[in-house]
Amino acid sequence: MNDPPAASASSSPPPSGRDLVACPGCDTLYARRSVRRGESAWCPTCGERLYGRPALTPEHLMGLVIAALITFLIASAWPIVEIRLQGIRNATTLSGAALALWQEGRRIVAALVFLTTQVIPLCDLLLVLAALVGARQGRGQGAAPAWAAVALRLLLHLRPWGMIEVFTLGIAVGLVKLSTMAHIVPGVALWAFGALTVLLAAILSFDLRSLWDAPLPAGTDAVPPPPSAPP
Amino acid sequence: MRSQPAPDPAPPAAAPPLRACEAGLIACSICGTVSRAEPEGMPPGAEARCPTCATPLEARRPDSLARTWALLLAAAILYIPATTLPIMVRSSLWGNGQETIMGGVVYFWTSGSQGLAILIFSVSILIPLLKMASLAVLAASVSLGRPGTRWRMGLYRLIEFIGRWSMLDVFVVALMVALVRFRTVAEIEAGPAAAAFGAVVVLTMLATHAFDPRLMWDKPGSSSR
Numbered sequence A: 001m002n003d004p005p006a007a008s009a010s011s012s013p014p015p016s017g018r019d020l021v022a023c024p025g026c027d028t029l030y031a032r033r034s035v036r037r038g039e040s041a042w043c044p045t046c047g048e049r050l051y052g053r054p055a056l057t058p059e060h061l062m063g064l065v066i067a068a069l070i071t072f073l074i075a076s077a078w079p080i081v082e083i084r085l086q087g088i089r090n091a092t093t094l095s096g097a098a099l100a101l102w103q104e105g106r107r108i109v110a111a112l113v114f115l116t117t118q119v120i121p122l123c124d125l126l127l128v129l130a131a132l133v134g135a136r137q138g139r140g141q142g143a144a145p146a147w148a149a150v151a152l153r154l155l156l157h158l159r160p161w162g163m164i165e166v167f168t169l170g171i172a173v174g175l176v177k178l179s180t181m182a183h184i185v186p187g188v189a190l191w192a193f194g195a196l197t198v199l200l201a202a203i204l205s206f207d208l209r210s211l212w213d214a215p216l217p218a219g220t221d222a223v224p225p226p227p228s229a230p231p
Numbered sequence B: 001m002r003s004q005p006a007p008d009p010a011p012p013a014a015a016p017p018l019r020a021c022e023a024g025l026i027a028c029s030i031c032g033t034v035s036r037a038e039p040e041g042m043p044p045g046a047e048a049r050c051p052t053c054a055t056p057l058e059a060r061r062p063d064s065l066a067r068t069w070a071l072l073l074a075a076a077i078l079y080i081p082a083t084t085l086p087i088m089v090r091s092s093l094w095g096n097g098q099e100t101i102m103g104g105v106v107y108f109w110t111s112g113s114q115g116l117a118i119l120i121f122s123v124s125i126l127i128p129l130l131k132m133a134s135l136a137v138l139a140a141s142v143s144l145g146r147p148g149t150r151w152r153m154g155l156y157r158l159i160e161f162i163g164r165w166s167m168l169d170v171f172v173v174a175l176m177v178a179l180v181r182f183r184t185v186a187e188i189e190a191g192p193a194a195a196a197f198g199a200v201v202v203l204t205m206l207a208t209h210a211f212d213p214r215l216m217w218d219k220p221g222s223s224s225r
């Protein structure tokens, strides 16, 4: 690390780390401002999102996560689809698909499917729950417990590898392919996967870093931002 | 989501915007708190941690460029078997056959599902290729010391977003294998390309995450590269 340029760094020491924000895309420093619910600030240098206040409250998010966990269980336990060919029926669940690949000796593919559609999405949801519980505890005590940040760190590493929505599209493509050779009966899990995709989109849109932001003053839903000239 | 005008850079206007690494500051990747890279009183060799949430602080992703190139190279090599070997092997009363990814595209095109043919071609053939090429361009721009541009940053965000969708064909195969198991009547098995293709997707995603976009904006020759 280079020595900081003395003039700029030492003449204006950072008062508190929460008053500044460094762009995650280009590392440019900005003064943090209060934003309204559902608003975000974007970096004028590189266009990356800097910070924002989610449109959903943590309580909304908690409800969504619980709904998603129930939907996830239905999507995992029930058959996705049943196909009939010459009087024979065959149905599969998600883990059944991974198992079939495993038995065939395609173990890498089986593990990849099982991890990206079962293990990681479940861990993702449980870690969001943990971060929310931690942040709620922190609001009482002034600071969120250390394990909430650990949960969030784990979550940020895991999240890109959860692929429920890709799998849902994969089901749709597979069904089109199979529809020419066999009769298809949609299963409960098919609809559950559709619903889960929508729920996850809402959950993923919540920026969990904002859990460490100061809450809005009681009674006001919005703090009017100070007028500012465009950059 | 509405956006408000971005906040003014600190310090204000006149000087070029100050960057955290130049000011000896690091932002926490979890909670966003900005703190000193080397706080006073920290024993030498100790690991700096975020004062708000105690996450270990990292100025840049470690060995970013070397890891990106290594993962890209491995992905490019595996892309060849992934697209040329069969991804599905079918045996049925009406005959046996193998299908490569391109074969699946042709099947959809000729059977009247042109939309699906274009979808599969895009996510399975085009996106991995464009992703590897784009990442190579971005990594090369850092090595050559080109200054960062919004255009390149947008490209990085795009490949970060679309990379996962390339897994589509692997999932299609998984579903078909599990469903079409009618012993003598019809049977579908995964081909060797399925594993190779999954590996290409995983490797390109790892390469994307190994690349640190902030390197594009660092001044050439600064030690944080």
Ligand SMILES: [Zn+2]
Pocket: A023, A024, A025, A026, A027, A028, A043, A044, A045, A046, A047, A048
């Ligand atoms: Zn930026």
Ligand SMILES: [Zn+2]
Pocket: B028, B029, B030, B031, B032, B033, B050, B051, B052, B053, B054, B055
């Ligand atoms: Zn932190």
